[in-house]
Amino acid sequence: MNQLIISAATEGANPLVPNPWEMLVVFAGFAVLMFIVVKYVVPMFEKTFAERAEAIEGGIAKAEKAQAEASAALEEYKQQLTDARAEANRIREEARAEGAQILADLKEKAAVESARITAQAHAAIQSERQAAVVSLRTEVGTLATTLAGRIVGESLEDDARSARVVDRFLADLENQNAGAAK
């Protein structure tokens, strides 16, 4: 090689003048390489890259989906829990109100009942008393006239007269009572 350099320099050959055969070989070699690269190497690498990106992105997408599903389920459970709590509160509140209502109703009913019983008793007493007064009055009248008739010895069977006597007697009695009360 040293020989070549020296000889080339001495022969005055210009290093900037190319050898056409060398140019042809370089061109042909590069063309073949380009062909192989375009036809096989780049498509194969790109296919691998695309598949890899697909695999990674697919995995990420899957994980994201699972995450979303999990959080949705959690949200749902939380919602259900809140609903259940609200429901329980509502039921408790209702029961309390109902109990109070029942108590009030019972109280009212008892009061009404007792009032009714009291009134009934009053009425019964009143009517009994009335009846007693009426029957007493006739009985006392009859007794008194019978008694008086026996004592007087004369018949007081005459109704008009006996009624008058009884009335007078009763009036005296009342007057006497009134005088004693004074």
Add this chain to the structure above:
Amino acid sequence: MPWGAADGFSKQMLLVILSVVIIAAFFLMAARKGQLVPGRLQFAGEAAYGFVRNGIGKDIIGGKDFMKYVPLLFSLFFFILVNNIYGAIPLIQLPTFSHVGGAYVMAGIVYVTWIAIGIKKNGLKYFKLATVPSGVPGYILPIVIPIEIISNFLVRPVTHSLRLFATMLAGHLIVMIAGSGIEYLVTQENLLLKGASVLVLGGAIAMYMLEALIMVLQAYVFTLLTAIYIEGALHADSH
């Protein structure tokens, strides 16, 4: 014989063909299985492919149709990378692009590509967009337009190819000169001169490391510039 001569099959041609075989075999094997969880080979292939696809294609060209240009950028990067690295491998020791023909071809392919993209995207108006910068006062245009034409359409492919060629040739020459220098010094009778070869060897190793770095860097720079040219052609109306 190395430059200009057109006689027969050379080592350089063999290396070019070999590079195609190496790159194609490696990436076909790496990409073939296409497992979601990559093995070691597939991972290496994906990292290399992703470096060009995302690090150059997506970052520079961007948009939603950068994928159209990824095969070109990918092929360019690894074709140039492998052909450069030849220069750092003992016994091979020949970066293919230290012969200017290859560099012309690569820059030529890129040149045709980005102009075609520009015309396809913007129609013939592309040449106006590419040479008449917007927002420049009218009286400066007679100066600016020729400069733009020269820099975009004439100088660009030349620098694009010569940058690659020159760095490879220079690195190749330095390592070769150091090699022959060591050989010369070691064969001297004088012990001091013999000893001096150690210094040259140290320098040669340092230069070799630097060259290895530049080989990778130039492959990257060439591909990066390609992406920038394509991006410029795609968005000529906004530049």
